[in-house]
Amino acid sequence: MSSLELNGESIELDEEGYLVDLSAWTPEIATALAAGEDVDLSDEHWDIINFLREYYEEYQIAPAVRVLTKAVGKRLGKDKGNSKYLYSLFPYGPGKQACKYAGLPKPTGCV
């Protein structure tokens, strides 16, 4: 178990850096988690993070990468619905890394 220190508060993370309490998420936490991995969140990152949060809200699961890719293509256009684009934003894997910043659990089926 680790934690993230933010504005004098300690936010609990699991051993892989995912939020323990999903409801504790704020955009500031996303920014801080990304900064911890030397990532500066751009509008393009936020499009994916916001999409993931909406998907989780609706379906109660973090989508598999394949599903994310297809859904991003539908929502944000074909030029963004491909793994090259998503990996350019999230080099550690769009599922794992983007879900972490979005305060979601690790995607089901993600090893």
Add this chain to the structure above:
Amino acid sequence: MATKKFMFVNRKAPYGTAYALESLEVVLISAAFEQDVSLAFIDDGVYQITKGQDTTGIGQKNFSNTYKALGDYEIKKLYVEKESLEERGLTQDDLMPLVWEDEDDDWAEKPSIIMVNRSEMADVMAEQEVTLSF
């Protein structure tokens, strides 16, 4: 990898035991292997996809909305046994209108639920190469 016909058979009510949620998680994981996956809902398993589930009274997570994501996972064949519905006083209108979106048809929504009677269900099961019962 060769594609096989996989069927996940769901026979239990959604809450009270872990079977339904465990089945759903295995189904979502199996989708990553791009197999020909179908689901069967028989006996109390039909309650898993009923509308308007509310788990506030039992303090469990309501995972019924996750079935709506199955289409995104290319799982488009959900066989529901008519007799199981009838025996419980249910009709197809009591089930969530589960659909999948056809990317090749301008994302048109198409129904995933296939109503079959008991003997048709037996035929569908006989066609499977791998059957997992929950």
